[in-house]
Amino acid sequence: MADAAYRRVADAVRAEIEAGAYPPGERLPSVQKIAEVNGVSKQTAHNAVQALVKEGLVHVVPRQGTFVRERPRERAxxxxxxxxxxxxxxxxxxxxxxxxxxxxxxxxxxxxxxxxxxxxxxxxxxxxxxxxxxxxxxxxxxxxxxxxxxxxxxxxxxxxxxxxxxxxxxxxxxxxxxxxxxxxxxxxxxxxxxxxxxxxxxxxxxxxxxxxxxxxxxxxxxxxxxxxxxxxxxxxxxxxxxxSYAVQRDASAAWPRSEEPADGSAEG
Structure with a gap:
């Protein structure tokens, strides 16, 4: 049950981040606040935040707090x-x-x-x-x-x-x-x-x-x-x-093809 609890909290915080409640670079609420909002223990909230750290969604700055990472939605x-x-x-x-x-x-x-x-x-x-x-x-x-x-x-x-x-x-x-x-x-x-x-x-x-x-x-x-x-x-x-790179044809893959397969079948 404890495992399910911290995952539920992690899912909730992740959803808030993805919805834009906490944009890139912004600090998350304290572990204590996350615990209060989600009705769980401080340890469960801590485990939830650590799960998001492992995902790379947030990062911890010592003595400052936990911040949302700048993650591009598309490759730059x-x-x-x-x-x-x-x-x-x-x-x-x-x-x-x-x-x-x-x-x-x-x-x-x-x-x-x-x-x-x-x-x-x-x-x-x-x-x-x-x-x-x-x-x-x-x-x-x-x-x-x-x-x-x-x-x-x-x-x-x-x-x-x-x-x-x-x-x-x-x-x-x-x-x-x-x-x-x-x-x-x-x-x-x-x-x-x-x-x-x-x-x-x-x-x-x-x-x-x-x-x-x-x-x-x-x-x-x-x-x-x-x-x-x-x-x-x-x-x-x-x-x-x-x-990204161009795919070039080898001589064996030249088009137009010089001849069809002997059995008349086509290859994809």
Whole structure:
């Protein structure tokens, strides 16, 4: 019965939020007030609020209260899978062309996550150069993406500017192409996972919230072979982003079809 009681209260508060009684950014009534309004104990009301926290609908600010999260009803940005260029340099999302770093980027030497080390071709646990940025629309106070670039130390040794504060016009990608006298090529993988501590803090994600992660390998040809010179991993709230791309026909799926199936049947 206790379980049913807190769920009933959670449903009631959720309905009020969805009806607009508590818009995004507004503080919920105290646990004591929720308990009184719903005729339950303070502990039951507390359990109901915690259930909404786990859903990602609200978040708790220490010593201030519980606030409704800003959750878009529609995904705000569609990422396509094309690289573009403007007078600043390469960018990978038309919708985010005007985005900038929010707060100063940081640089450090530390081991990369195991899956990134594998992509870079370095030993797990080996130090790499990590460039860390929080990104958002120009003028925004809060970022919508956390972007980490990982570079092998041999690349940082050959191209020292990539470890500096100012990397010049076009950023590290232009510096890498200049050094290797060859164009970069990119391979991306899109995945999802729960937000880590850094992402929860910077993106205001609930512990139970998912982030969409785009892992991009930057490859360049050297001595007749491709080497991975950087891996960029960008995490963004999964409820605000989607990935969009064109579906192309393979030669086997060409139209008009050259011939029908031998048995005369049509395939959907």
């Amino acid at each position: 940005v569609i990422r396509d899978r094309t690289v573009y260029r403007d007078d600043i340099g390469y960018f990978f999302d038309k919708n985010a062309q005007n985005w900038r770093a929010i707060g100063p980027p940081t640089r450090r030497i530390a081991p990369a996550p195991n899956h990134v080390a594998d992509l870079l071709g370095v030993a797990r646990g080996e130090n790499v150069l990590i460039r860390d940025r929080s990104m958002g629309p120009a003028g925004a106070a809060k970022p919508l993406q956390v972007a980490m670039s990982y570079l092998p130390l041999w690349v940082a040794g050959e191209v020292p500017v990539v470890g500096g504060d100012q990397t010049g016009p076009g950023g590290i990608y232009d510096r890498l192409e200049e050094h290797f006298s060859a164009p970069l090529e990119w391979q991306e993988t899109v995945s999802a996972r729960l937000a880590n501590d850094t992402e929860q803090d910077r993106l205001s994600c609930a512990p139970s919230a998912a982030v969409l992660v785009v892992t991009r390998e930057s490859r360049v040809r050297r001595n007749d072979a491709f080497v991975v010179v950087e891996v960029n991993e960008t995490a963004m709230p999964a409820d605000q982003f989607a990935v």
